Amino acid sequence: MFEKIFYEKDAFSNPRTQYVLNKFKGIPHVEISKIEDIFGRVKKPYLQKRTNLNLFIGEKKGQLVKETPNAYGLSGDPHYYFIHSYNCIYECDYCYLQGYFHSPDLVFFINHEEIIEEMRQIIKKNGSHKTSWFHAGEYSDSLALSHITGELPLYFDFFRDLKSAKLELRTKSANIKELKSLRPSKNIIVSFSLSPKEQIKDHDLKTPPLETRLKAMETLDKLGHPIALHLDPIIFCDDFKSQYEEMLESLFKYISPERIEYISLGVVRFTKDVYNQMKKNYPSSKVHQSELIKSFDGKVRYMRPMRLWMLQTIKNICLLYGVKEEKLYLCMEE
Amino acid sequence: MKLLTFAHRAESQAFLKNKALSFKAKPFAFEGFYCSEKELALLITGEGVQSATEKLAAVCGAYPEITHIINMGVAGILEDSPKLDLNQIKVLRTCYLSRSEGMEFKSFTTSEESKNTFDCVTSHKRALTKEDSNRLSPFAPIVDRECWAIGSVASRFKIPFHAYKILSDRVFESGEVCQQVKDKALFFSESLLNYFLETWSLEAPGPIEAYDNLEKMSKDYSLHFTTSHKRKFRSLWNILLKKYSNEKEVLKKLDMDCFKEIKLSPKEKTSFLLEKMENLSTPFKSELKVKLDQSISPLKNAKCLVRFSENFEDDSMELSLKIRKEADLIHLKKALEKTDYKQIKNLLNGIPE
Numbered sequence: 001m002f003e004k005i006f007y008e009k010d011a012f013s014n015p016r017t018q019y020v021l022n023k024f025k026g027i028p029h030v031e032i033s034k035i036e037d038i039f040g041r042v043k044k045p046y047l048q049k050r051t052n053l054n055l056f057i058g059e060k061k062g063q064l065v066k067e068t069p070n071a072y073g074l075s076g077d078p079h080y081y082f083i084h085s086y087n088c089i090y091e092c093d094y095c096y097l098q099g100y101f102h103s104p105d106l107v108f109f110i111n112h113e114e115i116i117e118e119m120r121q122i123i124k125k126n127g128s129h130k131t132s133w134f135h136a137g138e139y140s141d142s143l144a145l146s147h148i149t150g151e152l153p154l155y156f157d158f159f160r161d162l163k164s165a166k167l168e169l170r171t172k173s174a175n176i177k178e179l180k181s182l183r184p185s186k187n188i189i190v191s192f193s194l195s196p197k198e199q200i201k202d203h204d205l206k207t208p209p210l211e212t213r214l215k216a217m218e219t220l221d222k223l224g225h226p227i228a229l230h231l232d233p234i235i236f237c238d239d240f241k242s243q244y245e246e247m248l249e250s251l252f253k254y255i256s257p258e259r260i261e262y263i264s265l266g267v268v269r270f271t272k273d274v275y276n277q278m279k280k281n282y283p284s285s286k287v288h289q290s291e292l293i294k295s296f297d298g299k300v301r302y303m304r305p306m307r308l309w310m311l312q313t314i315k316n317i318c319l320l321y322g323v324k325e326e327k328l329y330l331c332m333e334e
Numbered sequence: 335m336k337l338l339t340f341a342h343r344a345e346s347q348a349f350l351k352n353k354a355l356s357f358k359a360k361p362f363a364f365e366g367f368y369c370s371e372k373e374l375a376l377l378i379t380g381e382g383v384q385s386a387t388e389k390l391a392a393v394c395g396a397y398p399e400i401t402h403i404i405n406m407g408v409a410g411i412l413e414d415s416p417k418l419d420l421n422q423i424k425v426l427r428t429c430y431l432s433r434s435e436g437m438e439f440k441s442f443t444t445s446e447e448s449k450n451t452f453d454c455v456t457s458h459k460r461a462l463t464k465e466d467s468n469r470l471s472p473f474a475p476i477v478d479r480e481c482w483a484i485g486s487v488a489s490r491f492k493i494p495f496h497a498y499k500i501l502s503d504r505v506f507e508s509g510e511v512c513q514q515v516k517d518k519a520l521f522f523s524e525s526l527l528n529y530f531l532e533t534w535s536l537e538a539p540g541p542i543e544a545y546d547n548l549e550k551m552s553k554d555y556s557l558h559f560t561t562s563h564k565r566k567f568r569s570l571w572n573i574l575l576k577k578y579s580n581e582k583e584v585l586k587k588l589d590m591d592c593f594k595e596i597k598l599s600p601k602e603k604t605s606f607l608l609e610k611m612e613n614l615s616t617p618f619k620s621e622l623k624v625k626l627d628q629s630i631s632p633l634k635n636a637k638c639l640v641r642f643s644e645n646f647e648d649d650s651m652e653l654s655l656k657i658r659k660e661a662d663l664i665h666l667k668k669a670l671e672k673t674d675y676k677q678i679k680n681l682l683n684g685i686p687e
C-alpha cells in the first residue's frame with residue numbers, strides 16, 4: 001500500500017504511530033523532524049499515488065478545527081471541520097484534493113486529543129442553545145482507513161454525552177469494521193456519499209461499488225448508528241434521471257427514508273485550478289463531456305437552469321419515496 | 335529529430351564512436367554538439383543545472399525540428415533498496431531539484447508511460463556522502479546533476495523528454511566514488527548505447543496516417559463542408575468520441591443512415607448534421623433552447639428581440655423592439671398576452687415538467 005512511512009521524531013513514541021508502524025513492518029520507516037520539511041516541499045504529481053504512495057505521521061500544528069464554508073451542511077447551526085488527515089486512498093476523478101495539496105501522499109495526524117480540546121472550546125463558546133456541527137473528511141475519507149488510524153473510539157467517547165454538538169463522519173468507503181465495535185450515539189452521524197452505480201464506475205475510481213456501500217449502510221443502521229446521505233457531486237449524463245431513480249430505489253430497499261437523518265444534494269463544480277488538474281490527470285473523464293461551462297465567478301459548473309433542474313429532479317424522486325422535505329438540503333452554491 | 339543529451343563526453347563516448355550512428359561535430363556557439371544522418375543529434379551539456387540549461391535551451395531554440403529530448407548518463411543510488419543495484423539502467427519519471435538553499439518546488443515529469451520508473455533528484459552539488467543521501471532520499475531514490483534542467487528546458491519548449499540513467503555508485507556508502515566512476519566510463523557508455531538502440535527506433539517517423547472521418551463522411555453521405563463547418567465538425571466529433579465509446583456508436587447515435595435519404599442539398603445536410611452533433615454533445619442546453627424558442631415564439635413573431643442572461647445565470651429576459659407605428663404596439667400587446675411567462679420562468683429555474 002505504501003512505499004515508505006515517514007514519521008516525525010516527536011511522534012515516534014505515540015501509541016498511534018507505533019500501531020501504524022507495526023502494521024506496516026515490511027516497508028522502510030524514515031524518521032524526519034517535521035512533516036512539512038518533505039510533504040508538499042516539492043510538486044509530486046498527483047497520479048503517482050498509483051505507484052508510489054508515501055505515508056506521513058505527525059502532529060498537526062496551528063488551527064485544528066475550522067469554520068466550514070457557507071454552503072455546508074444543514075443551515076442555521078454553526079458548522080466546523082477538523083483536520084485529522086490529508087489525502088485519500090481513493091481516486092475520484094473530480095476530487096478537489098488533486099488541486100489542493102502538492103502531493104498525493106497520505107498524512108495521518110495523531111494529536112486527536114488536541115483536536116478534541118479545540119472542539120470543547122468551540123462548543124463552550126457557542127453555548128447550549130446552538131448545535132455545533134463537526135465534520136470529518138474535508139481533506140480525506142473519514143472511514144476508509146479508520147481501522148489503521150484508530151481514532152474513532154476517542155471521538156465517540158467525547159461526543160457521546162454532548163447535547164449541543166454533532167459529529168459527522170463522511171465517507172465513500174464501506175469500511176465499518178471500527179464502527180461496528182462502537183456503541184452508537186445519536187449525535188454521531190455516518191454520512192455516505194453515493195452516486196448511481198454507472199457513475200461510481202466512471203468517476204469514483206477505486207471506491208467500493210454502490211451495493212457494498214449500501215450494505216454497509218444497512219448494517220450500521222441496524223446497529224443503531226444514525227445515517228445520512230450526500231448525493232454530491234451530481235454529474236449529468238444522458239440517462240441521468242433513470243440512473244438516479246434506480247439508485248434511490250435500491251437505496252430505499254436497504255434503509256427506509258425515515259431512518260435517514262438528512263440528504264444533501266450538490267451538483268459537481270470546480271475551481272479553475274482543480275478543473276485544470278483534472279483535465280491533466282483524467283483527460284478522458286466523462287465529466288468533460290457533460291456540458292460544463294466557465295461560470296460567472298470563474299468556477300466550472302453547469303449552467304444555472306441545468307444545475308437547478310438536476311437538483312430538483314433528484315429532490316422530487318426523494319419526495320416520491322417519502323423523504324420529508326425538511327430532511328433534504330440542496331447545496332445551491334450560488 | 336531526437337536529441338540525446340549527456341553531461342560528459344565520457345558518458346557519450348560509445349555513441350560518438352558508433353559507426354552506424356556516425357555522429358559528426360556540428361559547428362555551433364559552443365563545442366559538444368553533434369548530428370547524425372539518422373535524425374539524431376547529441377549534445378554534451380556539461381555538468382550541473384546552469385550549464386545544461388544554457389546549452390540545451392540554445393540548441394532547442396536553433397533546432398525547432400527536435401521532437402524528443404533523451405537525457406542519458408550516470409546517476410547515484412540514494413537508498414539501500416532491492417529495486418536499485420549498481421550497473422542497472424533505470425527509466426526516470428519525475429525530476430526534483432535540490433538547490434543550496436533547499437528543495438525547489440517545481441518538478442518535471444518525463445513522457446514515460448512505463449510503470450517501472452524511478453524519481454530522480456538533481457543536486458546542485460555532487461552527492462558523495464551519507465549526509466547527502468539522507469537529505470535527498472526522502473524526495474527520490476536516485477540522484478544526478480542535470481536531469482531537472484533538461485526537463486525544465488523540454489517543458490519550456492514543449493518537447494517530450496525521457497531520461498535513462500545507469501546506476502554508478504551508492505551515495506549512502508560514501509567512498510572514492512569519482513575515480514571509480516571514471517574508470518568504468520566506457521562500460522557505462524556502452525551499456526547506455528545498447529539500451530538506447532534496443533529502446534528507440536532509429537527509423538525516421540513516417541507520415542502519420544490520419545483517418546479522416548470528414549473525407550469519408552463527405553463521400554458516404556454526400557455532404558459538403560465549408561472551412562468553418564470542418565472546424566466545427568472536428569471539435570464536435572472529438573467531444574462525441576469521448577462521450578461515446580467508439581466511432582460506430584457515435585454514427586449510430588447520429589442516425590447517419592437517415593442522411594442517405596433526406597432530400598436536402600449537401601450544404602444543408604451538413605448544417606443539419608452539425609446541429610445533430612451539437613444536440614448530442616450538449617443535450618440539456620439544446621433542449622432548453624428549443625423549449626425557450628417555442629415559449630418566446632409569439633414575441634419573435636412580433637419582431638421582438640429576446641435576450642437572456644449569459645449562460646442563463648439569472649432568470650431575467652430582455653426584450654427590445656422598435657415601435658414605428660401603432661400596429662407594432664398592438665402586435666406586441668397580443669404577443670405579450672400569448673407569452674406564457676410562467677413557463678419561461680420555470681425553464682430558466684430548472685423546474686422539472
Ligand code: SF4
Nearest residue numbers: 088090091092095172
Ligand atoms: S473519496 Fe473523497 S477524498 Fe477520496 S478521492 Fe474520492 S472525493 Fe477525494
